[in-house]
Amino acid sequence: MATTALTPAATTYRTGLYEWLTTTDHKKIGILYLVNSFIFFGLGGLLALGVRAELAVPGLQFVDEQLYNQLFTMHASFMLFLFVIPILAGFANYVVPLQIGAPDMAFPRINALSFWMLPLAGIIMATGFLTGGGAAAAGWTSYSPLSQDAYSGTGMDLWIVAVVLIGTSSILGAINFLVTIFKMRAPGMTMFRLPILVWTALVTSVLVVLATPVLASALIMLFIDRNYGGHFFDPASGGNAVLWQNVFWFYSHPAVYIMILIGMGIVSEILPVFSRKPLFGYKAFVFATAGIGALGFSVWAHHMFTTGAVYLPFFSFMTFLIAIPTGVKMFNWIATLYRGQLTLSTPLLFALGFLSMFLLGGINGAFSAVVPVDFAIHDTYWVVAHIHYVLFGGSVFAVFAGVYYWFPKMTGRMLNETLGKIQFVVMFIGLNLTFFPQHQLGLSGMPRRIADYSSTAGWNDANLWSTIGSLLIAVSILPFFWNVFISLRGGSIAGDDPWEGNTLEWATSSPPPPYNFDRLPDIHSERPLFDARHRREAVPALTVGPDASGHAEISAALGRPHDSPDSGSLAKGMDRSHGQ
Amino acid sequence: MTTSERAMTVSRGTGADHGAAAGHGTGISNPILGMLLFITSEVMFFAGLFAAYFNVRAAAPAWPPADLADKLHILPLVGPATVLLVLSSFTCQIGVWAIRRNDRRGLVRAIGVTFVLGVTFLAMQAIDYALLYEDGLRLDSGPFGTTYYTLTGFHGAHVLGGVLMLGVVLYRGMAGQFSSRHHDMVEATSMYWHFVDVVWILLFSLLYLLPGTGGGH
Numbered sequence: 001m002a003t004t005a006l007t008p009a010a011t012t013y014r015t016g017l018y019e020w021l022t023t024t025d026h027k028k029i030g031i032l033y034l035v036n037s038f039i040f041f042g043l044g045g046l047l048a049l050g051v052r053a054e055l056a057v058p059g060l061q062f063v064d065e066q067l068y069n070q071l072f073t074m075h076a077s078f079m080l081f082l083f084v085i086p087i088l089a090g091f092a093n094y095v096v097p098l099q100i101g102a103p104d105m106a107f108p109r110i111n112a113l114s115f116w117m118l119p120l121a122g123i124i125m126a127t128g129f130l131t132g133g134g135a136a137a138a139g140w141t142s143y144s145p146l147s148q149d150a151y152s153g154t155g156m157d158l159w160i161v162a163v164v165l166i167g168t169s170s171i172l173g174a175i176n177f178l179v180t181i182f183k184m185r186a187p188g189m190t191m192f193r194l195p196i197l198v199w200t201a202l203v204t205s206v207l208v209v210l211a212t213p214v215l216a217s218a219l220i221m222l223f224i225d226r227n228y229g230g231h232f233f234d235p236a237s238g239g240n241a242v243l244w245q246n247v248f249w250f251y252s253h254p255a256v257y258i259m260i261l262i263g264m265g266i267v268s269e270i271l272p273v274f275s276r277k278p279l280f281g282y283k284a285f286v287f288a289t290a291g292i293g294a295l296g297f298s299v300w301a302h303h304m305f306t307t308g309a310v311y312l313p314f315f316s317f318m319t320f321l322i323a324i325p326t327g328v329k330m331f332n333w334i335a336t337l338y339r340g341q342l343t344l345s346t347p348l349l350f351a352l353g354f355l356s357m358f359l360l361g362g363i364n365g366a367f368s369a370v371v372p373v374d375f376a377i378h379d380t381y382w383v384v385a386h387i388h389y390v391l392f393g394g395s396v397f398a399v400f401a402g403v404y405y406w407f408p409k410m411t412g413r414m415l416n417e418t419l420g421k422i423q424f425v426v427m428f429i430g431l432n433l434t435f436f437p438q439h440q441l442g443l444s445g446m447p448r449r450i451a452d453y454s455s456t457a458g459w460n461d462a463n464l465w466s467t468i469g470s471l472l473i474a475v476s477i478l479p480f481f482w483n484v485f486i487s488l489r490g491g492s493i494a495g496d497d498p499w500e501g502n503t504l505e506w507a508t509s510s511p512p513p514p515y516n517f518d519r520l521p522d523i524h525s526e527r528p529l530f531d532a533r534h535r536r537e538a539v540p541a542l543t544v545g546p547d548a549s550g551h552a553e554i555s556a557a558l559g560r561p562h563d564s565p566d567s568g569s570l571a572k573g574m575d576r577s578h579g580q
Numbered sequence: 581m582t583t584s585e586r587a588m589t590v591s592r593g594t595g596a597d598h599g600a601a602a603g604h605g606t607g608i609s610n611p612i613l614g615m616l617l618f619i620t621s622e623v624m625f626f627a628g629l630f631a632a633y634f635n636v637r638a639a640a641p642a643w644p645p646a647d648l649a650d651k652l653h654i655l656p657l658v659g660p661a662t663v664l665l666v667l668s669s670f671t672c673q674i675g676v677w678a679i680r681r682n683d684r685r686g687l688v689r690a691i692g693v694t695f696v697l698g699v700t701f702l703a704m705q706a707i708d709y710a711l712l713y714e715d716g717l718r719l720d721s722g723p724f725g726t727t728y729y730t731l732t733g734f735h736g737a738h739v740l741g742g743v744l745m746l747g748v749v750l751y752r753g754m755a756g757q758f759s760s761r762h763h764d765m766v767e768a769t770s771m772y773w774h775f776v777d778v779v780w781i782l783l784f785s786l787l788y789l790l791p792g793t794g795g796g797h
Contacts, residue, residue: 171618171621174621175614176614178613179610209617213624213628214624214627215628217629217632220734221730224719224730225726228719229718229719230719230720230726231723231725232726239723243632243635243636246631246635247628
């Protein structure tokens with residue numbers, strides 16, 4: 001089973017819960033990120049069910065308008081700030097140090113700090129429901145004057161504090177990733193041998209470092225306006241309401257790439273493994289990722305076409321331009337699959353779901369880039385459909401692809417394939433049933449963020465279908481949780497490398513030891529494990545490279561033998577693990 | 581003497597651990613790269629505030645507003661405070677140069693002076709605030725007051741952060757924990773302090789030197 005022949009882990013003086021609460025191990029912190037994010041995914045999902053229940057038929061059945069506003073605001077806030085962004089950071093936290101052959105992140109304690117701000121922020125944000133005025137209700141965009149103290153209560157202040165905390169956590173995390181990726185790569189791991197996931201984490205981190213502080217400044221200005229009589233966003237006394245939109249979207253447009261790039265990285269790790277081919281066009285992919293990051297800063301005002309305060313031709317042009325690097329990626333993914341030897345395991349299914357749904361989300365997004373069309377569909381359900389095809393069909397499918405792909409590495413056990421496929425099929429149908437009719441709703445003029453609509457508006461059928469779809473999505477989560485539960489207890493043993501992966505995380509045990517690697521294979525390409533598995537001539541591992549002695553020192557310090565067998569035996573070991 | 585010897589041993593010990601963990605320690609060190617990236621994010625934070633300032637200022641009919649136009653000129657302490665802060669950047673750098681030569685006394689002396697200058701700047705800013713407040717320029721007195729206090733206030737908060745970091749450097753310097761080979765924190769703190777200084781020079785130019793618009797002047 002264990003082909004890397006580990007001696008038992010170093011004895012730890014912290015056990016159980018205390019260890020998890022105080023850990024600075026990037027793998028445990030990564031898992032904490034995932035668990036915390038899934039909790040808020042569940043809560044945000046329940047809020048969404050509340051929204052859909054209210055909209056199923058015309059009339060106000062369950063909630064009043066005020067509570068409805070809180071529901072969709074907190075749904076979006078949980079999903080964006082406490083689920084999508086952190087869970088992708090969580091994957092990166094777990095995988096990036098392993099994939100670059102590092103023992104941990106560059107700043108392990110700051111890493112723990114970044115994580116622990118998140119549950120704190122989540123609790124602060126959710127506390128809004130307990131205050132007199134209720135939780136934040138101005139939409140996740142918190143446009144002024146809706147978010148000013150005249151129209152919203154303490155929940156809004158708690159929301160601001162929480163988002164500032166989450167932003168701080170993101171910035172510290174991003175700095176940590178950048179230093180880790182720039183400084184902690186194993187010998188031989190040059191920048192153009194980095195796995196694509198690491199590249200996407202790098203570009204995401206650059207976006208976070210440059211964009212998130214601007215959101216923090218916007219939130220602080222809003223806080224001053226609300227609590228200390230400031231005049232940043234109040235036109236009546238010389239402020240500017242559109243200023244909020246500019247500063248907010250200057251962050252929040254790059255943020256949509258923060259919410260998808262690592263997802264693209266996950267898919268780019270999975271497609272080559274399950275089609276038994278290298279990724280098509282590695283460098284094109286890297287430059288496309290960097291291009292999305294750079295162009296991401298020049299398109300924020302396409303959220304503000306109808307304000308009349310932005311230069312439409314420029315932002316429309318840039319928005320079309322940013323579709324090009326995304327198209328390059330789509331081409332590369334499809335070319336990777338083309339004539340590959342596909343293994344239709346659950347990770348690949350979710351990755352294929354990502355490809356198809358993200359494509360739809362890209363296409364319906366391109367409509368909104370056309371200024372006259374956007375004037376017609378702005379703030380309608382078309383936009384809701386678009387964001388959910390991109391974020392649910394895109395990011396969430398990528399998240400589940402990643403969970404099914406790396407769960408064996410994280411726990412040492414496989415997830416159940418049958419339950420996984422059931423989850424995929426139900427979720428795929430539910431997603432399309434929920435969000436496809438919303439295109440039609442948007443085109444026929446249904447505005448977003450309304451609690452009620454006229455029964456004669458012609459929106460009844462689509463809304464009912466949409467609500468049924470949302471229930472299907474909720475149902476599809478149940479086999480997933482059941483799957484995790486039973487697999488943790490009795491899933492089949494994964495071994496080091498159940499998928500015949502390409503990247504370094506599969507070169508160590510499952511789960512990896514706290515220090516990650518006893519020894520590393522030679523790194524001559526972006527697929528070091530593929531090289532090790534299929535090497536024709538036996539090249540002794542770890543006898544070349546400036547760092548060979550360093551690893552020997554670590555092994556010696558940890559009291560285990562460090563004389564590395566040649567890579568031929570490593571490859572044989574790999575084969576043996578697959579023979580089981 | 582024994583204290584500093586022990587401190588040296590400790591620092592060498594952690595340094596060795598660090599080297600093994602980091603693998604190949606070439607080029608810029610992890611903490612300094614981290615600080616540079618952190619400063620980058622701080623630049624973007626202030627960029628957001630400055631953007632808001634220009635936006636509000638451009639929309640105002642007169643800047644500063646007629647009733648507040650003379651208020652900013654009465655500050656007796658802003659000029660000296662600016663000189664002190666710029667000076668402190670130099671003393672901070674002298675400290676860095678000292679520890680690069682392994683001159684611990686020089687480090688402690690220079691950082692001590694920097695620390696005092698930083699605290700003095702904060703005290704002068706507090707007095708300025710009190711004077712302005714008495715004169716009726718408040719956080720809620722129109723966009724002028726809001727932007728003035730927000731920008732200078734957040735700068736002041738960063739000065740305070742820098743002073744705290746300088747305090748830690750001073751304490752550790754006095755305990756003999758830095759040497760010419762092991763002083764990342766001194767370098768990082770000095771970078772942060774220079775950044776705080778540069779922001780103030782921009783702010784000072786913006787708030788006190790840039791001519792007003794409209795009827796204010």
